[in-house]
Amino acid sequence: MSFRQMTSAAAAKVVLQSKDLVQQVTMYQPGCPKHMRCLRALRRPSLTWQDDVHAAFAMIATVLSSWLKEYGIDRLPSLYACMGHMRGVVLVHAVYSGRVDLIHVVSLREYDDDPPLLDIAAAGGHVAMLTHLLQHASNTVATPFAMDVAASMGRVDIVELLHTHRPQDDSFHESAISISIVHGHISILQFFHDRQVDGVFTPDMMDLAATHGHVHVLEFLHRHRPGLRMSMRAMESAAAGGHFAAVRFLHHHYDDHHLPCGPNVMDAAAIGGHLDIVRFLHLNRPEGCTRLAMNASATRGDLNMVTWLHVHRPEGGTTSAMDGAATCGHLKVVKFLHTHRSEGCTSAAFWGAYYSNMFVVKDLRKVPEIVADPADDREQLRLGRRSTEFDGNLRILCSPVNIPAFSRLQKLSLYDNQLTSIDGIGLLSSTPLSILDLGQNQLDHLPHEVHSMQPRIGNSCNLTPILVLGRIVQIGSLRHLKELWLSNNWLTSVPDSVLTLPLLSILHLSNNRITHIPSTIGAASALQVLSLDNNHLQDVPVEIGQCADLVELNLRYHPTWN
Numbered sequence: 001m002s003f004r005q006m007t008s009a010a011a012a013k014v015v016l017q018s019k020d021l022v023q024q025v026t027m028y029q030p031g032c033p034k035h036m037r038c039l040r041a042l043r044r045p046s047l048t049w050q051d052d053v054h055a056a057f058a059m060i061a062t063v064l065s066s067w068l069k070e071y072g073i074d075r076l077p078s079l080y081a082c083m084g085h086m087r088g089v090v091l092v093h094a095v096y097s098g099r100v101d102l103i104h105v106v107s108l109r110e111y112d113d114d115p116p117l118l119d120i121a122a123a124g125g126h127v128a129m130l131t132h133l134l135q136h137a138s139n140t141v142a143t144p145f146a147m148d149v150a151a152s153m154g155r156v157d158i159v160e161l162l163h164t165h166r167p168q169d170d171s172f173h174e175s176a177i178s179i180s181i182v183h184g185h186i187s188i189l190q191f192f193h194d195r196q197v198d199g200v201f202t203p204d205m206m207d208l209a210a211t212h213g214h215v216h217v218l219e220f221l222h223r224h225r226p227g228l229r230m231s232m233r234a235m236e237s238a239a240a241g242g243h244f245a246a247v248r249f250l251h252h253h254y255d256d257h258h259l260p261c262g263p264n265v266m267d268a269a270a271i272g273g274h275l276d277i278v279r280f281l282h283l284n285r286p287e288g289c290t291r292l293a294m295n296a297s298a299t300r301g302d303l304n305m306v307t308w309l310h311v312h313r314p315e316g317g318t319t320s321a322m323d324g325a326a327t328c329g330h331l332k333v334v335k336f337l338h339t340h341r342s343e344g345c346t347s348a349a350f351w352g353a354y355y356s357n358m359f360v361v362k363d364l365r366k367v368p369e370i371v372a373d374p375a376d377d378r379e380q381l382r383l384g385r386r387s388t389e390f391d392g393n394l395r396i397l398c399s400p401v402n403i404p405a406f407s408r409l410q411k412l413s414l415y416d417n418q419l420t421s422i423d424g425i426g427l428l429s430s431t432p433l434s435i436l437d438l439g440q441n442q443l444d445h446l447p448h449e450v451h452s453m454q455p456r457i458g459n460s461c462n463l464t465p466i467l468v469l470g471r472i473v474q475i476g477s478l479r480h481l482k483e484l485w486l487s488n489n490w491l492t493s494v495p496d497s498v499l500t501l502p503l504l505s506i507l508h509l510s511n512n513r514i515t516h517i518p519s520t521i522g523a524a525s526a527l528q529v530l531s532l533d534n535n536h537l538q539d540v541p542v543e544i545g546q547c548a549d550l551v552e553l554n555l556r557y558h559p560t561w562n
Helices: 008-016 019-026 034-039 050-071 073-082 086-097 117-124 127-136 144-152 156-165 174-183 186-194 204-211 215-224 232-240 244-253 264-271 275-284 292-300 303-312 319-327 331-340 347-356 367-371 519-523 542-546
Strands: 380-382 411-413 435-437 466-468 471-473 483-485 506-508 529-531 552-554
Touching: 034 050, 034 073, 050 073, 050 086, 050 117, 073 086, 086 117, 117 127, 117 144, 117 156, 127 156, 144 156, 144 174, 156 186, 174 186, 174 204, 186 215, 204 215, 204 232, 204 244, 215 244, 232 244, 232 264, 244 275, 264 275, 264 292, 275 303, 292 303, 292 319, 303 331, 319 331, 319 347, 519 542
Parallel strands: 380 411, 411 435, 435 483, 483 506, 506 529, 529 552
Antiparallel strands: 466 471
């Protein structure tokens, strides 16, 4: 039977049983075969940022290597016919991975050298691939990135090969030497020194070595490049970073003329909490420090440093010391300064202590231990600065198992727990919560509608909606809430339901990013104190005048106001 005498079904069967015919038919169909779809999103990576290079190529290798293993390089021509951009992706993958066998499948002459193949080979660390490209890819040129990435890895063999490629170009080598200093690769420095590449050794390299604490690099530069000077940043950066060996080396090997130094060095060491360096400088150098050393140490809560400076140094501090310690909640430092120093403090200390809850007695036990207390002992719960115990869902505190234990809870503080979400806290809806402190966290919104973990009818004592009679209710169900503290978060707006809480009398929203106040502010009938300092308000709604009981309104420091 001839092909013309066949029925349509029979003719289709013959075509579909022929691999060559099927391939010709599908060639003109849109789309790509199913087994190639996983490659569609792959693109040639950029070499702009050195730190991202290896991750970008690792992602390509994860997808492409498994595909090549299953289908082989024989499928590459059909892949290129379907997705032309994959020709470049396969090539850069081959170069980075050192696979010369894949190079032969793609014509190097057709590649536009973006990103440069020599740069990719250097990033992959393949000398054989670099040699192959230098011999067969005349259209590719290495950029300073190639030398930089080789220097960062300490690959002298690649640096040497690239140096022969562009031996007279100082700009091609200068950043590579700086990068090798940052990473402490003395072998790279030795290579350039031996080849007398003098123009790329700059004075700031001593500063760079000291900043990163690489004493072996300092020793090399001191021995082989004695003409290099350094700035005041060398000693200061070494002290700030806690690099004691570098500080000691610089002190012993350079005089005052070659090693500029001032009181800022000891200041930097004190601010970083490096008492060993502070002691060394005190015993061996005359510059001393400034009052910043004690002020900053007190603000950091470093009682050991404050005590040492008080005993051994005459500079002392200012009122900023106690102000900073109080603001950051360091009660032991405040007590020490009050007992042993005469500088005192300003009113900033009081307000700092107030906002940091410094004098609040916190329950330091774990939540499971607190749950075991009698119900009468759990009317107040202060769990500030316990971020390691609370995740985004507050799963420990708001476990359904623990909820009955807080049936009398009236005051809850979760101050400074690095909370980014308050989802889940709504399970405390059955408690008579009247005061809630969520200040000094990282909340950027208050949820309008989220699903609670279980249906519950009652007054919510939190900021998460509760499912009531089939609908999701949020903060408007907090019928007992009188004080709400949300200062020092990242909020950009205030939900209407916050302002319509019937008993809410104190609302603190300072130090957020709030741009407007809803007109529903007029319905806040019980509101007496509203703090909105340091936000981004555009204007104030006239409805605020309807708050008859409002006695304190704080609206200072809005950068958007003229």
